[in-house]
Amino acid sequence: MTMLSRQLQIISRQSYWAARTLLAWGLALAAFVGFSVSVPHFASFGNMYSLIQIFAALALIATGLGVVMLAGEFDLSIVGSFPLAGLIVIRYADGLGLPGSLLLALLTGITFGLINGWAVGRLRIPSIAVTVATMMLCTGLGYLVSDNNFVSMTDYTVSLQLTQPILKIFSLQSLIALALIAVIIGAVKLTRWGRFLYATGGDNKKARASGLPVTGTVMIAFAVCAGCTALAGALQGISLASSTPGSDFDNLLGAATAVLVGGIALSGGRGSLVGVIGGSFLLSVVASGLGLGGMSASTIELVNGAILIGVLACDKPLARLVRRRAEALVASDPTPPSGPPSGFKVQIESARP
Amino acid sequence: MKLGAPRLTQPSGATLVAVATVVVAVVAGFTLDGFATASNFRGLSLSLSLIGIVAVGLSFITICGQVFSLSISTLAALSTICFASFLHLGAIEAMLVTIVMATCLGAVQGFIVGHFESDPIIVTIAANAVMVGAGQLLTDGQTIMGIGDTSIFNATIFNFLPVEAAIFLVVTLCLHVALRYTVPGRQMTLLGLNDRAARISAIPRTWLIVSAFAICGATTGIAGALLSAQSSSGQLQLGAGFGTGAIVAVVVGGVAVTGGIGTPIGAAVGAIFVGLLVNVASLAGFDYSLQRVTEGVLVLAVVVLAGVYSRESRQRR
Numbered sequence: 001m002t003m004l005s006r007q008l009q010i011i012s013r014q015s016y017w018a019a020r021t022l023l024a025w026g027l028a029l030a031a032f033v034g035f036s037v038s039v040p041h042f043a044s045f046g047n048m049y050s051l052i053q054i055f056a057a058l059a060l061i062a063t064g065l066g067v068v069m070l071a072g073e074f075d076l077s078i079v080g081s082f083p084l085a086g087l088i089v090i091r092y093a094d095g096l097g098l099p100g101s102l103l104l105a106l107l108t109g110i111t112f113g114l115i116n117g118w119a120v121g122r123l124r125i126p127s128i129a130v131t132v133a134t135m136m137l138c139t140g141l142g143y144l145v146s147d148n149n150f151v152s153m154t155d156y157t158v159s160l161q162l163t164q165p166i167l168k169i170f171s172l173q174s175l176i177a178l179a180l181i182a183v184i185i186g187a188v189k190l191t192r193w194g195r196f197l198y199a200t201g202g203d204n205k206k207a208r209a210s211g212l213p214v215t216g217t218v219m220i221a222f223a224v225c226a227g228c229t230a231l232a233g234a235l236q237g238i239s240l241a242s243s244t245p246g247s248d249f250d251n252l253l254g255a256a257t258a259v260l261v262g263g264i265a266l267s268g269g270r271g272s273l274v275g276v277i278g279g280s281f282l283l284s285v286v287a288s289g290l291g292l293g294g295m296s297a298s299t300i301e302l303v304n305g306a307i308l309i310g311v312l313a314c315d316k317p318l319a320r321l322v323r324r325r326a327e328a329l330v331a332s333d334p335t336p337p338s339g340p341p342s343g344f345k346v347q348i349e350s351a352r353p
Numbered sequence: 354m355k356l357g358a359p360r361l362t363q364p365s366g367a368t369l370v371a372v373a374t375v376v377v378a379v380v381a382g383f384t385l386d387g388f389a390t391a392s393n394f395r396g397l398s399l400s401l402s403l404i405g406i407v408a409v410g411l412s413f414i415t416i417c418g419q420v421f422s423l424s425i426s427t428l429a430a431l432s433t434i435c436f437a438s439f440l441h442l443g444a445i446e447a448m449l450v451t452i453v454m455a456t457c458l459g460a461v462q463g464f465i466v467g468h469f470e471s472d473p474i475i476v477t478i479a480a481n482a483v484m485v486g487a488g489q490l491l492t493d494g495q496t497i498m499g500i501g502d503t504s505i506f507n508a509t510i511f512n513f514l515p516v517e518a519a520i521f522l523v524v525t526l527c528l529h530v531a532l533r534y535t536v537p538g539r540q541m542t543l544l545g546l547n548d549r550a551a552r553i554s555a556i557p558r559t560w561l562i563v564s565a566f567a568i569c570g571a572t573t574g575i576a577g578a579l580l581s582a583q584s585s586s587g588q589l590q591l592g593a594g595f596g597t598g599a600i601v602a603v604v605v606g607g608v609a610v611t612g613g614i615g616t617p618i619g620a621a622v623g624a625i626f627v628g629l630l631v632n633v634a635s636l637a638g639f640d641y642s643l644q645r646v647t648e649g650v651l652v653l654a655v656v657v658l659a660g661v662y663s664r665e666s667r668q669r670r
Contacts, residue, residue, distance in 0.1 A: 074474060076423075125660035128420050128474055129610035133656050136597055137649030143642035245642075249423070253482050256475050266472050293484075302486025308479035312471040 016322045020263025021275035027200025027261075028282035035289035039271030042292055048169040051288045056174035056181075057232050059280035061251055062258035063181050066276040067188065069259055070269025071221040072201035073120055073127035078229050078252045080138025081109050085230040086237025087142050087245060090151045098158055098238070105234045106227060117219030142245040152242035159241045173235050178252060180231065184224060185273045193220060201268030208230070250301070257308040258283050266315065283307075365608040367619035374626040376406055381633045388636055395515060401628025402521040403576040405621050407595050408602035409525050410572025412620035415603050416532065417565040418545035418612030419466060419473040424481035425573050425599055429592030431488050432577025437587030440499030442584065444506060447499070452571050453577040458484070459570015467562030487588045495590040499581065506582040517579050524572060525621040532617055537629050541565060545612025597648070601627050604652050609659070627651070 036043040061078060068075045085105040092101035112134050119130040153159070162173045188194035196217040199207045208214045232251075237243045262279030264271030283304065290300050382389040407425060414422055432451050439447040462480045466473045508516050525587060532538035541561050542553040576595060581587045606623020608615030627648065632643050 074472075076474065112532065119657055119660060121655065123660035123664055125656055126420075126610055129604070129656045130653075132421065132600055132604075133649060133653035136601070136652055139597075140645030140647075140649045143645050146638070148642050166429070209570060249478060249481060253478050256478060260475070296489075298486045298489030300486075302483050302490070305479045305482030305484075305486065309465060309476065309483070312476055312479070313465060313469045316470050 016319070017263055017265070017270045017272070019098070021272050021278065024262045024275045024278035025281060028278050028285060031282055031285045031289065035285060035292075037291055039293050042289060045168045047288065047292060049165055049171070051284055052169055052174050053163075053171065054288060055070065055281055055284035056177035057236060058251075058254050058258060058284055059277050060177040060183055060228050060232045062276050062280045063184050063273055064225035064269075065252075065255045065272050066259045066262070066264050067184065067197065067221050068127075068225045069264050069266070070197050070201045070268060070271070070273075071218055072204060073218065073221070074131065075116065076131040076223050076252065077112060077116060077129060077134040077138055077226070079247045079249055080135040080140075080142065081112055081226060082233040082236075082251050083231050083243065083246060083248050084138045084142045085109050085233030086143070086240075086243040087145045087151060089234045089237045090153050090241070090243050091145050093153050093155070093238075098155075102234055102238075105237075106230050107231075108141075109226045109230025110223050114219055116226070117222030118215075120222065121215035121218035139245070146243070146245045147230065148245065150242065150244050156241055159239050162235065163239050168288065173239055176235065177232065180228065181277065183278075184228070188273055193217060197221060198269050201246070201270075203269070224281045253304060253308065254280075254283055255320040257304060257311065258310050260308065262268040265319075287350075367616065370606060370619070370626050371622050373503050374622065374629055377626070377629055377633060380634070381629075385633065388633070391501055393632070397507070397628060398518040399515055400632070401624055402515070402517040403580055404595060404598040404602060404628065405521045405624035406524050406572050406576045406579075406605070407569075407599040408618045408620040408624045409521075409528050410569040411599045412606070412608050412615060412617050413528070413532065413541065413565040413568045415608050415610065416475070416545045416612060416615055417541045417562060418548060419562060419565065420610060420612075421474065421600055421603075422459075422462065422477045422566065422569055424462065424477040424484060425569070425597065426593050426596035427481050427484045427488065427589075428458055428570060428573045429577040429580065429595045430587075430589045431455070431458070431484055432574045433542070433581035433587035433591045434488065434492055434497050434589070435574075435587070436578040436581040437497040437499035438586065440501035440503070440585065442501075444503050445471060446503060447501070448506075448575070448582075449576045452574040455574025455577065456567050456571040458630050459573070460567040462545045462570075463563035463566025464559070466566065467559035485589070492589065494589065497587050499585040499587065503582040503585055506579055519578065520575065521621070524575065527615055528568065528572075528617045534554075537561060537564060542613055545614075547613070598624075598627070601648050601652050604655055610656070 041047055045146070061082070065075055065078065085108070088105040088108060089098075089101045092104060095101075096104065116130050116134055119125050120127045163171050165171055166175065188197060196207070196214075198213050199210075199212055200214050200217050204214060258279035259268070259276050260279070261282060262271065262273075262275035262277070264273075264276060286303070286307075287300050289298075290303065295303075360541075387393055407429070409424060411425065414420070432455050435454050436447050436451045439450045442450070458480075462476055463472060466476050506516050510516065510519055532541065540551070540556045541564075543554070544556065544558060544561055573595070577592055580592055602624035603615075603620045604610065604623070605627055606615065606619040606621070608619055610624075628650075630647065631644050634647060639647075
C-alpha cells in the first residue's frame with residue numbers, strides 16, 4: 001500500500017510539473033493572441049522583431065538562472081555580471097579588437113561563475129551569501145573598468161550588423177541567443193550532467209551520498225548561468241554601443257519571474273527549461289503589448305513585480321493541493337495504476353522518504 | 354556540540370571585527386593626516402550612522418533565517434519622498450509618518466514571505482520592482498522639495514555627537530535588548546537556527562517573520578527620513594547605497610547568513626568597520642570604484658572564510 005501511494009504521488013507530482021510547463025506556454029499563447037486582437041500593429045513585422053529581441057535576451061538569462069535553480073541554488077550575481085560584461089566588451093573593444101574583448105568578457109563572467117559554483121558546491125556555503133558577494137564585486141569591477149563613467153564604442157558597424165533584421169523578425173543577436181538556449185536545453189535533457197542536475201536539486205545530500213559528482217555539477221551549472229548572463233550582457237553592450245556602470249536588478253527580476261512562471265520549483269530538481277522559455281515568452285509578450293498599448297516603463301515594472309508576487313503566493317498552496325489530491329486518490333482508489341513511468345527521475349523520486 | 358558550536362563562534366566573529374576596527378582606527382590616527390580631527394570624526398559618524406541604522410534592522414531578517422531584503426534601497430528612497438512630502442506638518446511628525454509607512458511596507462513583504470513560505474530574496478526583488486514603479490508614478494521622477502524646519506535632526510549634541518549618530522546608538526541598544534532579552538527575540542533566533550524545531554515547538558512563525566521585516570522597514574524608514582532631513586528633499590535616487598552597505602555590514606559583523614547566529618550590535622560594529630575602511634580609503638586617495646571593489650572582496654573573503662571554518666568544524670565532529 002505504501003509503495004502504491006508513493007507511486008501515485010510520483011505520477012501526480014510529475015503531471016503537475018508537466019502541467020506547469022503547458023500552463024506557461026498556454027498563458028503565453030493566449031496573451032499573444034489577446035494582444036494581437038486588441039492592440040493595433042502588435043502582430044506587425046516591426047513589432048515582432050522588437051518582441052523577439054526582448055524575448056531572446058530575457059530567455060537567455062532565464063535559461064541560465066533556470067539551470068542554477070534546477071540544481072536547487074540561486075544566482076544573484078546576475079545583477080552585477082550582466083552590466084560588467086557589456087562594460088568590458090565596450091571598454092576594451094578599441095584596444096583588443098571586438099573578438100578579443102568579447103572573449104575577455106565571457107571569460108571574466110565564467111570565472112565568476114566557477115567561483116560561485118566552487119564556493120557553493122565544495123564549501124557548501126549558501127548560494128545567496130556567495131552570489132551577494134560576487135554581485136557586489138562585479139558591480140565594483142564595473143565601476144573600475146569604466147572609471148565611474150559612461151563608456152561608448154567608436155565603431156558602430158558591428159552594432160548595426162548585429163541588430164540587422166534577418167527574415168524580417170530575427171537578428172544575428174537573437175539567433176545567437178536562441179541557438180545557445182537550444183544547446184543548453186539539449187544538454188540538460190540528454191547528457192548525464194543534466195540528470196545529475198535534477199538529482200542534485202532534488203536532494204543534495206542523497207545525491208552526494210550516492211556518489212554523484214555534486215560539486216562538479218553545481219560548478220558547471222553556475223558557469224553555464226554566468227556564461228549566458230555574460231553573453232547576454234555583451235551582446236546588449238555591442239548592440240547599443242554604450243553602457244553605464246551600476247547594478248541591474250531588472251534583468252534578474254525578469255529572469256526569476258520567467259523561471260518561476262515556467263514551473264521550476266524554488267526548492268530545485270523539478271520543472272523543465274521548456275517551461276522557462278514559455279515563461280520568458282509570456283513576460284516579453286506582456287511587456288511588448290503593454291508598451292505598445294501606451295503604458296509607461298514604470299507601470300510595466302510594477303506589473304512585472306506584481307506578477308512575480310502573485311506567482312509566489314500561489315506556488316506553495318498549489319503544490320500542497322496537489323499533494324493532498326494525490327493522497328485522497330490513494331484513499332479512494334485501491335486499484336494499482338497502469339505502468340508507472342520509468343527512468344532515472346523515478347528512481348531518484350522513490351528514494352525520497 | 355551542535356548547539357555549542359555556534360555559541361562558541363558567535364562572540365569571536367563580532368569581537369574580531371571590533372578589534373580590527375580599533376586597530377585600523379589607531380593605525381590611521383597615527384599615519385594619515387586629517388584622520389584624527391573633529392571634522393573628520395563628524396563626517397565619519399554621519400556617513401556610517403545611516404547605514405548602521407539600516408544594518409541593525411536588517412540583522413533581524415538575517416538572524417530570523419530569512420537571509421536579506423533586497424528592497425532596502427528603494428524603501429529608503431520612498432522614505433525620503435514620504436518625509437519630504439509631509440515635512441510641512443513638522444519634522445518630528447514627518448518622521449513618525451515615514452516610520453509608519455516604511456514599517457507597513459516591510460510588514461507586507463514579511464507577510465508574503467512568512468504566510469506563503471516564499472523565498473525572501475525573490476519576494477523582496479519583486480517588492481523592489483513594485484515600489485520603484487509606484488515611486489516613479491507618484492513622483493514622475495522629480496525631486497520633491499520639503500518645506501519645513503529640519504534643524505532638529507541636523508543638530509550636534511554637546512558640540513560632539515551628531516543627532517544621527519545618537520539615534521544610531523539608541524536604536525542599536527534597544528534592538529539588541531529586544532533580540533537578546535525578550536521572548537519574541539529568542540524565538541526569532543530559534544527560528545533562524547532551526548526552522549523545523551521552531552515549527553514543532555509551535556512558535557508563531559509567520560508573526561515573527563512579519564515582525565523581523567517590520568523592524569527592518571522601520572529602521573530603513575528612520576534612515577531614509579534622516580537622509581531626507583539633510584537636504585529637505587526626497588527622490589528615488591537617494592539612499593541607493595543603503596542596500597548593499599547594510600548587507601556588507603551584516604555579513605562583516607559576524608551575522609551568519611544561514612540565520613540564528615549574530616547580534617544587532619555585531620551588525621552595528623560591522624557598519625562602523627566598513628564605514629571606517631571607506632573613510633580611510635578615501636583619505637588615502639582611493640577612488641569610488643576601488644572602494645566598491647574592496648567592499649566586494651571583503652564580503653567574499655568573510656563568506657568564504659566562514660564557510661571554510663564551518664566545514665572544518667563539521668569534519669572534526
